[in-house]
Amino acid sequence: MNLVLIAGPSSPHSQTGRSIGWFVESQHLEHAGAHWNHEPGSAGILSIKNPCSRLSAPARIPALPGRSQPAFTLIELLVVIAIIAILASLLLPALGSAKQKAQGLACLNSQRQLTLAWQLHTDDNDDELLYSTSRSSPRAWMTGALNFIESNPSNWDIEQDIKKSPLWLYGANSPGLFKCPADTSAVKPSSGPYAGRTVPRVRSRSMNYWFGGQDGTDMFNGSGPGWRLYLRGSDLIEPGPARTILFIDAREDGITSGGFLIDMSGYPDAPERIRFYQDWPASYHNRAGGFSFADGHSEIKRWQDERTMPPIKKSGYISFNPVPSPNNKDILWMQERATRRIQ
Numbered sequence: 001m002n003l004v005l006i007a008g009p010s011s012p013h014s015q016t017g018r019s020i021g022w023f024v025e026s027q028h029l030e031h032a033g034a035h036w037n038h039e040p041g042s043a044g045i046l047s048i049k050n051p052c053s054r055l056s057a058p059a060r061i062p063a064l065p066g067r068s069q070p071a072f073t074l075i076e077l078l079v080v081i082a083i084i085a086i087l088a089s090l091l092l093p094a095l096g097s098a099k100q101k102a103q104g105l106a107c108l109n110s111q112r113q114l115t116l117a118w119q120l121h122t123d124d125n126d127d128e129l130l131y132s133t134s135r136s137s138p139r140a141w142m143t144g145a146l147n148f149i150e151s152n153p154s155n156w157d158i159e160q161d162i163k164k165s166p167l168w169l170y171g172a173n174s175p176g177l178f179k180c181p182a183d184t185s186a187v188k189p190s191s192g193p194y195a196g197r198t199v200p201r202v203r204s205r206s207m208n209y210w211f212g213g214q215d216g217t218d219m220f221n222g223s224g225p226g227w228r229l230y231l232r233g234s235d236l237i238e239p240g241p242a243r244t245i246l247f248i249d250a251r252e253d254g255i256t257s258g259g260f261l262i263d264m265s266g267y268p269d270a271p272e273r274i275r276f277y278q279d280w281p282a283s284y285h286n287r288a289g290g291f292s293f294a295d296g297h298s299e300i301k302r303w304q305d306e307r308t309m310p311p312i313k314k315s316g317y318i319s320f321n322p323v324p325s326p327n328n329k330d331i332l333w334m335q336e337r338a339t340r341r342i343q
Helices: 014-023 026-031 074-124 166-170 329-336
Strands: 003-007 034-038 044-048 205-208 245-249 275-277 288-293 298-302 322-324
Touching: 074 166, 074 245, 074 288, 074 298
Parallel strands: none
Antiparallel strands: 003 044, 034 044, 205 245, 245 288, 275 322, 288 298
């Protein structure tokens, strides 16, 4: 008995012929005694002498010559594009948040490492603490000052100040420890190996001014007399090492020397006199800034008052003059962790 199937462009059985063409391999047809006759542009004839023969699976032959494969329609393509766009809109905010969290963790880690180097230096120097800022003393944790002047190598050259820090020899020997990874401030040097190129500034970290003040004295004196300077580890009696800020991440438009002045005006009982004075804390981590403390721990502080986070002034300073900020809870938080009056 012969089984004959006819398939071709003009055959009413063309769908059947296509199905056979997709699922039956020629070698299996030969085993069944089949013979396929087909000429281009005409019907194809499949003759099977023994249709009861078993065809081993899988069985497949190529589609007929000249037959196009199924393709996306325009509507289907537009649907796919729309789905991709929706997924992207859902994922991008999550990716941005993940990046901020990663930068926050990196900031905390580098703050801790910098603080550990400071502790090792203190232990190795008979409990003497480094000064937050100095014009010439070797006891300063950092010399030089940042600005946006193109000829100032302190902005871009780690050899100028960073590597000269006493902490460099105590494990803080990586430039990344001196700068928050979320700080993107840059400058274009007018000289040196990077002349004419835009390069990142090298530092965003400052030390609490009340650690040594300037050269061991309170040269500021704007908060009034009687505030304690920490000159030795034994001076950290109030509010205590775990509650005394050591390193602070400063804003790119509010950082100058190595010291960060937390103005104590108005503390603790005249909050209407609270103010910023030149130095402003960073808010790089989703409205929060990085701090480390004298006991070695670090934390990210989320700000509550919008006045603590004014818009960044690119390539300039936010203010060299006092900026009143009465009843600012963020300043109060820093004052509580800065120093105390000498009793």
